[in-house]
Structure formats: structure tokens, C-alpha cells
Amino acid sequence: GAVVSQHPSWVICKSGTSVKIECRSLDFQATTMFWYRQFPKQSLMLMATSNEGSKATYEQGVEKDKFLINHASLTLSTLTVTSAHPEDSSFYICSAPPIAGGSTDTQYFGPGTRLTVL
Amino acid sequence: AQSVTQLGSHVSVSEGALVLLRCNYSSSVPPYLFWYVQYPNQGLQLLLKYTTGATLVKGINGFEAEFKKSETSFHLTKPSAHMSDAAEYFCAVSEGTGFQKLVFGTGTRLLVSP
Numbered sequence: 442g443a444v445v446s447q448h449p450s451w452v453i454c455k456s457g458t459s460v461k462i463e464c465r466s467l468d469f470q471a472t473t474m475f476w477y478r479q480f481p482k483q484s485l486m487l488m489a490t491s492n493e494g495s496k497a498t499y500e501q502g503v504e505k506d507k508f509l510i511n512h513a514s515l516t517l518s519t520l521t522v523t524s525a526h527p528e529d530s531s532f533y534i535c536s537a538p539p540i541a542g543g544s545t546d547t548q549y550f551g552p553g554t555r556l557t558v559l
Numbered sequence: 560a561q562s563v564t565q566l567g568s569h570v571s572v573s574e575g576a577l578v579l580l581r582c583n584y585s586s587s588v589p590p591y592l593f594w595y596v597q598y599p600n601q602g603l604q605l606l607l608k609y610t611t612g613a614t615l616v617k618g619i620n621g622f623e624a625e626f627k628k629s630e631t632s633f634h635l636t637k638p639s640a641h642m643s644d645a646a647e648y649f650c651a652v653s654e655g656t657g658f659q660k661l662v663f664g665t666g667t668r669l670l671v672s673p
Contacts, residue, residue: 445602450600473659475659475660475661477663482568482665483665484563484649484662484663484664484665484666485649485661485663486663487660487661487662490660534602534603536603538659548659549602550595550602550603550604551602552600552601552602553602
């Protein structure tokens with residue numbers, strides 16, 4: 442099946458620093474990628490929709506200047522957490538619907554990135 | 560707004576026993592409903608989905624779910640649990656066009672004992 446990778450799988454950083462998380466579709470192309478955040482014992486919450494070649498669309502309550510999204514190619518989207526604080530510590534997951542193949546509801550998920558901000 | 564409720568953050572069963580994971584949803588439009596499974600250090604995998612048509616949906620690994628509109632439920636079942644079924648299970652409902660934006664439940668961890 443189609444594979445989505447995320448890098449890094451886990452990261453620890455100091456408060457105030459920035460962290461970049463990559464989401465790659467390894468064997469298919471995607472014009473759209475979704476970024477989710479999951480706090481412990483809570484559900485995955487959609488943060489933003491990444492669009493190749495255009496600006497990302499953010500969900501209500503998500504700070505676009507804090508969570509910078511770049512969809513540079515049809516196989517790569519990056520999420521940068523700027524000036525990270527301990528409350529940003531979470532599990533970040535991306536998903537990608539393929540351009541070709543599958544139905545309109547098909548999408549593949551990455552394994553997630555665990556961010557811990559000290 | 561759409562929402563999903565999964566009753567029980569943990570469900571424990573014995574190997575060979577019936578698995579029942581509960582999911583209730585709220586939606587103002589006909590929903591697309593999904594069950595995903597997540598094994599440690601892996602991405603979410605689609606178990607099954609309901610879009611339209613037959614309300615009893617069969618998925619991978621012997622799982623099935625029934626869409627009951629009157630009860631706004633989409634419970635996941637498997638007649639006989641296997642040790643390899645131990646994982647985290649998420650119910651989700653689609654939101655928005657393209658049915659790709661998902662609203663997830665909080666997940667249920669299935670524990671299977673020998």
C-alpha cells in the first residue's frame with residue numbers, strides 16, 4: 442500500500458526554539474496534505490490543510506504564524522513549530538490523499554512525530 | 560459541527576472472545592464513517608468505511624461495522640479476537656467536501672489477553 446513517512450519520529454527541543462517536521466508521500470503524489478495534532482488521551486484534531494503551490498488553510502484557533510506550513514512539492518509538506526513552548530508538546534500526524542488511485546475519501550497517514558518542548 | 564464519541568478508552572478481551580468497540584457520531588449531513596487502527600510506531604490504517612449503500616460494512620482482518628442511522632452509531636465488531644488485534648482504534652466521520660477532512664474520536668485501546 443501507499444506509504445507516508447514523517448521525520449523526525451520524535452524530537453525534544455528547548456522552549457523558544459523552532460522545530461521542523463517533514464511529511465513525505467513515498468510512492469504517490471498529493472496536492473493536499475492534512476496536519477493533525479493529538480494530545481494525550483485526546484482525539485486527533487485537524488490543524489491545517491496544506492496545499493501544494495498555495496497557502497495552507499488553518500482551522501479555527503490554530504495560529505498560522507506559529508505553525509508554518511510549506512507544501513513545496515507534490516510529495517513533501519513541512520510543518521514548522523516556531524518559538525515552541527511546553528504547551529506545544531504533542532503528537533503531530535500528517536495524512537495525504539493521493540492524486541490518482543483510490544476514491545475521494547482515500548488518504549494515507551504518517552506514523553506521527555512526537556514533539557516534547559522543555 | 561460533527562463529532563465522534565468512543566465509549567471506553569480501554570477495552571479488554573480474551574483471545575477468541577467477541578470484540579465490540581463503540582462509536583457514536585453527530586452529523587447534520589449524511590456522514591461518511593471510518594474506523595482506523597494504529598499499531599505502535601505506525602500510521603493509521605483504514606479498517607473499513609461506510610459511504611453509501613449497505614449498512615453492514617466488512618473490513619480487513621475480520622472486522623465489520625454496522626451503520627445505524629436511528630442510533631447514530633457505527634460500532635466495530637469482530638467475532639473472535641486475536642492477539643494481533645491489540646492496538647488503538649479510532650472512529651472518524653468525514654467533514655467537508657471530498658470527504659477527506661476527518662473528525663476523530665478519542666480512540667479505544669484494545670487489549671487482548673491469552
